[in-house]
Amino acid sequence: MKVLMTEYLRIDLDTENWECRVCDHVIGEARDNYKKGLLVYNRDPADIHPSIIDPTKYKFTFCPDKDWVNIYEFYCPCCGTQMEVEYTLPGHEPLYDMEMDVDALKAQWSERDELLEPTTGPNVMVDRHSHNH
Amino acid sequence: MSKQKFTEQQLEDQELITKFLKDTTLFLGPDPEIMRDHSIMPRTQNEADCLEKYTDLNQIASIRDRLQSACEEGFEMVEQMGAAPGAKWGDIITGIYSASGDLTVGSASGVLIFSALVHHPIKFIIKNWIEEKTVGVREGDGFIHNDSRYGNVHNTDQSMILPVFHEGQLVCWVASTVHEGENGAIEPGGMPSMAETSFDEGLKMSPFKVVENYEIKKDLLTFLQNSVREPKLQYEDMKVKLFACMRLEQRIKEVFATDGPDALTACLRQTNESVVTEVRRRISEWPDMTVRTHVIMDSTLRENVLMKMNLTLKKKGDRLIFNFEGSSPEITNRAINTQLPGMKGMVGQAFMNHIWPDLPRGQAGLSHIEFETTPGSFVDCSYSAPNSQSLMSIFQAFTVAQHATAKMLYSCPDKYTRVLAPWHNMINTFIWGGVNQHGETLGNLCADLNGMGGGARMDRDGEHSLAPIFATMADIGEQELNEEEVPFLQLVSKKMTTNTQAPGKYRGGMGYTQIAATKDSDQWGFMTTSVGSKTPTIQGLFGGYAAGTIPLCKVADVDVYDVMLTKPEQFKHSIPEIMNEQPFDNATYSTHHLGLGFDISKRGELYMISQGSGGGYGDLLERDPAMVIQDIEESLITADWARKLYKVVFNEDTLAVDEKATQQLRDDYREQRKKQGVPYDEFVKKYVKDTPPKDIPFYGSWNGENDMVYCGNNEKRDAKNPGPIYMTNPKDVSIAELEEELAQVREQAGLEVKDKRK
16 A cells, blocks of 8 residues: 655555555655665755846845755656755754654554545535526 | 652652742743643543533534634624724624633634643643632623733733633633733734743733633723823723623523533534544545745844744654744844743644634644644743744744645645635734823724735635735725824835746735824834845745735925825826835935834834735746736736736836737747756855855754754854843944944054943
8 A cells, every 4th residue: 555645745655655646656765764765966055046136236035045945856766856945954864853753653544545536525616607606 | 760759758748848838939930831832721520521411412512613603602702892903903802611621612703723722721720720819700700911921922012811610610711812912011912022021022921810700800900000101992892802701601601501511512622523533534635745845034123134934844754843943043132922822822823714714613624633842942932032023923824834735735635615825924914002192191002913915725816905914804994084083194005016926836815005194193113023124035836926025104394285186297196106206305215124123213204014925836937928918907017017027028108918928929039938947966165155154143953953053143043042142232333333433443543442341
């Protein structure tokens, strides 16, 4: 059985591995940090948040200061999907963001049916074209 | 070792000492027993008896619905009659509390955290004033309160609290809270960034009786009016809150008449206990895991520094533990600290607004959840540290809570809302004050703080400028109505700020531009009180990005109203056009971080900011090209930006997408990622440092070593006891730098250096 953990990650409870949901690549052991099996890129914030006012004229330009913040991007090494992004302090280690208790996960899902797609929760959007009063 | 046995005489002596100490207490300060406990009170014998007597859940539900309805009615009264701008846009709430003080029902609209923290002052009143012969608690009494050290977000919010009796027996409490704004602080508007001690923050009301026999005591009212810049507002809103509470009392007495007070007591207790049970069940459904996240704060509102909000969220069985160790220590003379209950209340809002909005809006939703903090940190600050700008820290706490819980929620088969990326979390608005066009002294703020961009959800984009994180149902007000009372115009408003999107498979909801200029007063000024001009304040989710940063832009030495009369074509309707084209002759254009201290404005000078975007969700290469084009059509992003970021190929004239070329471009970019990305271990070796950046003051733990925290200037201290941190006034820093520069210049010029003595 496989458990969908994020938009791009799942855990195979039988093999106890993290897997890519896009290309099925085995990323690494579920008892360890999945990021260790990914590629990492230190993105210049200006690539994603370019200045919208002239940086030659102004100190603050809507663009983050790269001396104050780094953006770490984590890619699947097989399909290149961007699985996670971390805004962090320059030089800070990437966070071990999802540390799983795999045994507890197995016990929990032993009583559940496998989900191939995540549930989304109740739909609270108003159908603007209905006349159901 | 045998148990020590006390003689009767010793026990009598001990009782005497306890009574003596109680009778001679010199100051009833905030009580840690009350302030550090957010859980519902233990079931009393009376509650147990009532629960045994009333077991019909239909009757309980019927009473709860009537109480909910009463809260809505009270809310409407405050919103319609309240004088504070905050009242008009829904920055208010009404609530009903058990006899022990637990919030059980809050109005569906409004700011839940207000009510959720009022249980602290009610418990203070119960503990100290009921038996106190100089105070007492009787039918028709009303208590006022605003000091966060006794349970509040910050002291710009004022509460009115009434006990409800039945035949002389206290049955429950009702309260109403409003973000009043003005409170007599050193800066107008109630949220002074300049406060360096709690004594700079204006009125600090511990809970005290201000109403007797349902009438406001005129002597105390006059004292309060005399302490603030808006005496009429102070009076009007005290009356409004009192009458809302009286209406709640009336509705409760109608329940007494039909069902009896014991049925109401059973309803309140049953509601709170069943919510706690349900919360435990829901938490059990989450996977057992530990999630770590942090966000960065780039300012104290006085100076730019780096402060870390650190969260380790652990879930095991039915326990959920928020551990904030490793977060920045308090800055003892800056206003951005929070008292512990404020932080907890804000995390509670993340649950009640975005995770379990279906649960009754009371205190019980958070009751079972555990918190671990370090006293003396900026999420659990000391009594003496100012906290009038606590929103800066508690909003970051909201964001890390939202970010971490999303990673626990995704796998759950049962969800009660969509998994979503963090909401925008800063109050990008204008706080204002001075003398208005009618000669009245005012101090308050624009409702635009409620226009925060929503986070992207797992199946759709975030909503633009939808709601603040502290209230899912609030309004951003009508500026045209405000302009009848304030002497400035918002020349541009509600226009989305192009190219400030948080990208992702689903993008965050965006924020809008606000351009304000004073018109009809020579005594008027603005403040802005947000962080996030150098570093983004949120995170994206599952490969989505956060939004960028937001500056304050100013244009001085211009009267834009004259420009509009004489050269109207010069006026532009966006920040980039005005700042990049610099259309006004001889004007001065500048940018600043968003912590602008109170700044006297001249007629026609421009103050320009933008609300922020909620976080993006998922890999932006998966964004439907049609949605990218729609964003271009709606001027949310430009064609260049779309092409560069989302890798979409389209005809710029027709906006027709070339699907095949887009697919190829995206495939190529995925291959590029595989080339530019490096294996984790290699990346760590290359980029990770043992210490924070040396030339930027940093506060918080580094690389997960939460037992030590940095306290600026590369100084490390014991995280358990960091001690006070005092910062130098930025003006003194500037003066010292200029003096040093001047001395060097004089020395180089061969001029005598005046008095070198230190």
